[in-house]
Amino acid sequence: MLSNIMSILLTVFTALVWGLLLGGISRTVTAKIHGRMGPRVTQNFIDVWKLFRKTSSIHHGGMFWLAPMFRITGAIAVLLMVPVVVGQNITYNMSFAGDVFLLLYIMFFGCLGMALGAGNSGHPYAVIAVSRGLAQMSSYELSFSVAVVAIAVGLHTFRIEGIVAAQQAGISSWNIFRFPFASAGALIAFLPMQMAYPFGIVLAPQEIPIGPPTEYSSRFLSLMFSGRALFSVAKLLFFVNLLFGGASSWLSLLLKTFLLYMYTVVVSSVFPRFRTEQSIKFLWLVPTTLALVDLVRVML
Amino acid sequence: MSAEYLFYWSMAATGLGLVLIGLWGVLTRKHILRIALAFTLADTGVNLILVWSGFLPNRAAPIIDSSVTTVVDPLPQALVLTSIVIGVAVAALFVVVGVLASRKSGSADIRHMKELRW
Amino acid sequence: MVKALAVFLPLLGAFINAWLPGKHSKASRFVSYTVLTAGLAFVVLLSIQLGAWNLADLSNSVIFHSGVGSPPLSINLEITAGGTLAALAMYAAVIFSIHRFALHTPKSQPLILAMLTASLGLLFATDIFNSFVFLEIGSIATIGLTAASRCGSRWEAAIKVALVSGLVTILYLLAVAVLYRSTGMLTMAALGSLSGGAAVLVSILLLTVIVTELKAFPLAGWGLDFYQGASSNVAGLYSATWSLAVLMWAAKVLPLLPIGNPIIYAWIGAGGLVLSQLAGLRAGSAGRILGYSTSAYASLLLVAAGTTTGAFYTRTVLVLMVFSSLSKFSLFMLGNPWKNRGWSGYGTVLMLIPVLLLAGIPPLPVFWAKFAFLKHLALHFPVVFYAVLAGLFLEAVYLFRFWADRSEKISVKAFSKPSAVAGVFIILVAAIWITQLWWGQLDFSGSIIASSTLRNIFHALFAAGTLLCLPGVFKRIGSERNYWFWLLISGASLTLLPAAGNGITFYILWEISAFAAVVGVSKGTGARNGAFWYAVFASFSGYLLLAGILLSRGSFVMAGLPALLMTLAALVKLGQFGTHLWNVRTYPAAPGTMPAYLSGTASKAAVLLLVAVALNATGGALPWGRAMAWAGALTALAGAVLAALAPDYKKLLAYASVSQIGYILVGLGLASILGWTAALYHTVHHMIFKMALFLGAASVLYRTGTTRFNNLGGLVKKMPWTFAFTLIAVISFAGIPPLAGFGGKWLLYNGLVEAGWLPILIVAMFASVVAFLYSYRLLHGVFLGQLSPKNAHAKEAPLALLLPQGILAASIMVLGFKPTLLLNILVPALKAIPGLSGLAPVIQGDMVLTTMGTWNAWMVGIMVMVVFGIAFVFYWISGHKPKYVGQLDIGFAGEMPPSADEVHYSNNFFRPYTRALAFLPRIHAEKIFCGVSKTFSMLGDGVRMLFTGDGRTYLAHSLLFLVLLFVFLNGGM
Amino acid sequence: MIDKVKKELEIRFPLLKLVREQHNYLHVKVGATSAMDAVLTAKTSLGFTTLQLISAVDWMENNAFQVTWILENYSEQEVLLISAYFPRKNCVVPSLSQIWPAASAFEREIYEMFGISFPGNPREGEDFLLEGWKDIPPMRRDFETEEYAMRTFGERQPREHIDPRQYIGDVVGEWNTPMGRNREEEK
């Protein structure tokens, strides 16, 4: 029991640190691609700390107040539902309590809270961004769920441990090789999930100031940043478990998540942005079709 | 065929002919009074047939006095009386209504009384 | 001899009245009332003497002669037991209506009394020639009354009646002549002794006369014109006396005609029924609509004459004709457009009762006769059965439209209150009286759902749903009227529904609950359209259900066509996509907590029906389960998309309801234990959250007076509790884990994967994601964003609305954290059903296991709560005190927002989504329905071209009918 | 092309004075009473359908405001300026906002800056640039800008004052060369 709690705390802490660090790295890498020097890799820690220590802040009502907590809770819930290191049962945290369906749906917990907070802020731009984000989310979830279902049905299990366990027979048994089309679909869906360009319509600083968190300041924003870092690590972890055979040690975990993260960073820094309806159509068409190929294969 | 039978059948034929002429008139005439007339004609024909239905050859009219022993069936004649009375009443009503209706529509032509339809 | 007074008293009154000077209307009225009351008393005595009140045996009769000698010289009357009841109705109608004539055309009283005499005479006449006399008197009285009224087109109507009665006279007398010539007798019994050519001749002549006089379909033209042209008083009186008399007379004569095989009546009747009702769809004026309805009942009489015999025939015809004539009488009396009143007065109910009577809705008296009759048809004459059913449905459609269009024009004064009360009382008494005759057919053993667990679940569902709607019934706004009574009736019959043990019981409860709800809906503001759509779809689904029950030959449902029909009935009732139109129109229009009841509770009746059909027909797996699942999945998707784009709170919820119901269909279509568990779990859950949402909508409506998103927003500041409960319901139905909604989805997906129906799984999952769109739209559009100054006065919902929401929200929480409470009941019950395939989910403590997935709701819930709690506490104790700022204090490029309304984003909320969907062809279900209705309208237009309005055409119709009949019968022989 | 326009205008408006003419540019001056006629004629008969600008000049010495309507004929690429003098006191000029909705903004600006009223403009008097201005309109030449600035924004911080004319006059030779300023600094 105690070791379980320790493991959970360790997981959350590591994810937070790693998530912020990854954010910093991504900023640096993007800067390098632009031909700039870029910030320090620790810049995100500095930002979060600064925001946390701002001396005043405002709020617009109960839901606004609760939204960052929803966000962080959702992120941690997703994180704990995924096994961290394969083979070390202690790090499986809460993953016994649910399967991929639960994971797919609990991912919305944070998003919904965020959207509610944005709505409560009373700022029209925040709500416009939410409307775009929801529209886009409903599209990428289509291809993502097709991919997940294809993989899960192909492996005859919905349990994430089961999916990971099925990939332990060497690299060729990774799902990205066994289900290449579904994986491609899932990986394309991963970009809008991380709000990476070309699907970055939600946080559009130029037209709708920064999207949903327009009105968030200070400590709220700091929590939101932390939540986002945690959430992106949770998603990375899920993808590593889903497609890349899980991680057999902490090191390989860091490596795999890092590489996967770099994929979004590189893609997002070289592509321009889709308009919402373009992005919706693209997501309905390309990744869904790809994932459907594997689904049909599984069905036959 | 004796004259009685000839009379018997010609009575039926006349009645039927009157009915047919009346119906033809009803269906083809346009003036409302002509239609009334055609009805009266057909009514007369029907009355004839009704009388015919009680007709028995070589019998007298059912006006009972001592000399007459064999009369025709008296019932249809009684019926015909009723029928004629009713026919007159209906015809009168028809004409009244027809005249008033033609006053309302400004024409006695039945084709102009088509406000109510479909 | 004294008994003949019942017939001739009115004649006496007529004579006296005719001699009275016209100015003394008081005196003449006194005479009329005296005469009528005395006559009525006689008739009552007679009916008691003949034992007519026990409908089981109507064969008693008294014969007496008036005048001298024996018939045909004397007028010969046979007072039958059934006839006394019809006479009772005639007397009642005249007494109810005579004061209106006294008001408007005092001189017409002799004519009224003459018409009554003629009607009574025709009712009791046993002699062909006597009948002729009464027919002529009736015609003359009709023409006279029509001409004496004050209607603009009275002359034209009168002339058409006169034309036709002229022709009828001719044909009738010809038949009399031939009859007398052949048999020498003129009694009706003599008809039977005809043979050979004379028989044919008399048959076709009399049949033409009867069909013309009945105004049955091909020869109905003059009657329609008459109903349209005559004043409503005259038409009403006519339909209650003369029309009824002709019907009863025809019912007497038809079986006696030596026509060979009487099935020909049925063909004429059935064909005429369908065609005339098609034409009736296009009828415009009130009189004409009711004329078509009369025509329908005439056709029904023909069908009855062709297919039934004996006491059954007599009883059926008597009940059908008497009550339909009375309803038409009251509709004519009510439909008088004198005063324009708002919709949803007493008038709506007053008018709905006769309409429901005509449509044969239980427990009103006509239903019983119709049910027995249709049952007979279904058993022996299936083709006629379908035709009759189709015709009756078409009739119901235009009657409901008539109701929706007309009833706002009713002035209650027009039908003075005592008489209205008396009328309702009579109908109630009749309903009770007739119901007790057939009471034995009802069965409340609940045997159609064998599993008592399922039955209890549904009992509890319906009872709880109704009870939770009740506290808020008095929180009405604006012109909404009291609807609690109808809600209660509907809810009570629903609660009984699972206890139904056979088809008729089920059907009766089903229809009572539906049509009580229709009345309830009609109490809303501007609910005309909604109530009309609900009525039409409810009756459509009712007729499908009826057909299914009747075709099942005694058992509740048989596999094959009956089961399919009943499935369709359930789908229509659920608002399966395509028929969702009624949900979307009805829910927003319904008053107060009514939509919560309709969507949350009443729609579950259809789920119950589906379960019952599946259990009884095949023991679980319906052959079209897969199609149903597809339909459900597509419904879920389409409903979700439409909900996301809806501009109105209640409309959004209506679409959401359509969408959520799709999941239930998918689950039931699966026909596996998992699928049914999912479906029933979702049924319970849907009832809970949808009621919470609609009660929330009712609260918002109550406090702000609007449900348009454009006028709402920011209400979280004013109605925090309502928001909290709505939020819980929304999170739950979006399927986000710690709350209850996820369970249904998880079970369903597992079931779908187990069955290998992956495409449906994908569609269902996609639909559930689209659900986020509208769930956010709902929360933001109403509660978040900027509070409009228009709603600044709003405050927290009243406790009567809030408390049920609180209970529902609490149960969502409980079900979310401990779904095993419900699953532990459901799973064993479903395991016991042999027809369900697949493996049952294994429940170990809080853990639910399927072959492929796991779900531990308790652990997930605890985890989320703990993390949330830690974050909350951390937040709280870290000394962070944000300042609450006003709603217009937003970073708005340095500007101050001009007003809250202008910065509230509400229009075109999911505009990008609409744009992305633009490539789809816009197939509106509405358009499909428009197409269907246009096709029917075209057909109807084609049919009604027959009735050109030229009086001679009608004569030609009759003659043509005669000729065709002659050719047909001779060809047949 | 522009000749035709000129002739046409001369025929219709005898008091017309020519200010300046180029191959696609014409500036004419008309009497205050016929200004509207001229503008409308230019729009309806001569094809100048675009209103580019309305401007005003304060001729305080002549006790008049000169209002100029700049019209453009886009298809012929011609510009027509129609000017008219209006008396300075309680200056009233007819509004064109019913004909060109865009005129409304120009007229509001002129009202704010010069106090010239354009009756007929539905939005006249709404704030345009100066929010809550209470002084005399700032573009009138009797408005003392510097004095107003001192009064409102306070004394300017002391700074060495150089009369630009004198300064430029001294160095004008070098100033005209590209590197003049740098050389001056080197000295």
Next chain:
Amino acid sequence: MYCNHPPEKPGDKKEVLQKITNMARANSLWVTGYGTGCGAIELRPLGTSRFDMERFGIAMRPTPRQADVLIISGYLSTKTLKRVIRVYEQIQDPKYIMALGSCTINGGMYFDSYNTLNVLDKYLPVDVYVMGCMPRPESIIDGFSLLMKKIKEGRATGWKHYKENLDYYRENQKQIIKNWDLPDYNW
């Protein structure tokens, strides 16, 4: 509709980890994306690869709620001042103002304009002035480094001064904003 509470007076109490916090504040300066005057054009190159302000942790934020620094980029008209006040007050503490160009110091070349304020410091507390007309990006970076230095040393307390002397600033602001229709306190 608007918040009516006066701001709390920030005390001088030491926070825990003050030094680290100051370092963090200095190294994570987020700038409101609000160009008030012509100098805004010189801010754009700061983000490019040539100057790259992100290496100092400086980033543009599109909303004042999330920003720390407000840059007044050049002359400020009274009309703009109104919006600037609102933006500045919406930034959460601690917050800093950097003023670019001579116009913000003493009016610059617009010193005698009827509509441009001369001394910014009377209306909003300026932490760092960057001189020049316009200052080049290098100067702005220099200004930033000065600001970072001040923050690290805890001397960039303009926001405290503003809150403590709100009445003084309000009085000055109301003097030149003639139609004062802002809420009393903007949050």
